[in-house]
Amino acid sequence: MDRIDHCGGIRWHWTTPRAQDILRRRALPEILQLYRELHGLPQQELADLLGYSTSYVSRIETGSRTITDIGALRHLADRLDLPPHCLGITDDVDGDHRLVIQLADSVLRLAEIARQSGQATTAVAELWPLVARLEARAADGHADLDALRLLARARVGLGVALGHVLPEERMAAAAGWTGKGLSVARRLDDPALHAHALRHHGNELRKSGLHLRALDRLGQARDTARTATERAEAVVLLARAAGAAGNAAVFDEAVEDGRRLLEETAPTALFSEFTLHEVRLRGLMSTGRVAEAVRQLDQAPTAGLGATSQWRIIAAITAGEVLLRRGDTAGATRQLTTAVDGATLHRLPHQLQRIVRACRSLPAVRDRADDALAQLRADIAA
Structure with missing residues (x-):
């Protein structure tokens, strides 16, 4: 270097x-x-x-x-x-910047709360001005460590929020922002921030279809985790990415690791018995073990108060997919219709696209999801 x-x-x-x-x-x-x-x-x-x-x-x-x-x-x-x-x-410009730094942590926390409560568009609106200000300051060469840590967190947060509100064909933009956050985080002496950026960048790479790169980043996040909670949040995303990539060996290892960690960590919005079960069902389907997924469906734990709106919608889609494979058309229709309503309410085009793919044999649900997706695309274009 x-x-x-x-x-x-x-x-x-x-x-x-x-x-x-x-x-x-x-x-x-x-x-x-x-x-x-x-x-x-x-x-x-x-x-x-x-x-x-x-x-x-x-x-x-x-x-x-x-x-x-x-x-x-x-x-x-x-x-x-x-x-x-x-x-x-101390001058007006520098003083104003220091005020931004003082307020930035609150902006980041409020954006995270908004995203987890199903208001990702609000999170994007909160984070854009903050990122722009911190980017401008860095471009001037006037970035101290506190500002750089905030820049890394803001870039990652913006990428994650965009990953909620963008359709699949534009998901690379979300991965781009989390990647920019990781590029800063890896240079700072802050292992927790680095692990946070690795996890989220890996997840956005998965959503962009870049499975090998996603597995690499998430594997790094797992291997460098300093706490059980950090490892658990990396493992659940690693299992998700391995399932999407069809890598049964990495998927099974990550799921087993996650099951052990359930006894060692308190639930978080990202890692819990509920989220691990959804990831396991989807991964079993993706790795060709449909019969096992069907057997596991009835063992689904309750969502609990900590489950975010996004995870509830994701779980409903996965349950609908498994029910269709079990031949329960009525049950699948209920789950997928609920998912359409939730994805429409919370403006989640990526989830609507997943529903459309799942509903080839349910034209009424598919058409409903298609209509909602068209409206969201029009809103994004505007």
């Missing part, structure tokens, strides 16, 4: 632990020395960059010359691609 990486507009050399310690102390001599070290510059070239004499730069680096003038400090911040506050300057 190059010592200086401007990937995505981010000056990564200011994000290392050593650099962050120097910036926190606003130690200008060390800032100049680190900048020269990272860029391989002699004092003369740094002096040329700053518009100072070599002797003047030498005096700053040795501490025999201090700079307190706001104009001079602002000039240094600009030439070194540093946020002004790192040199003790």
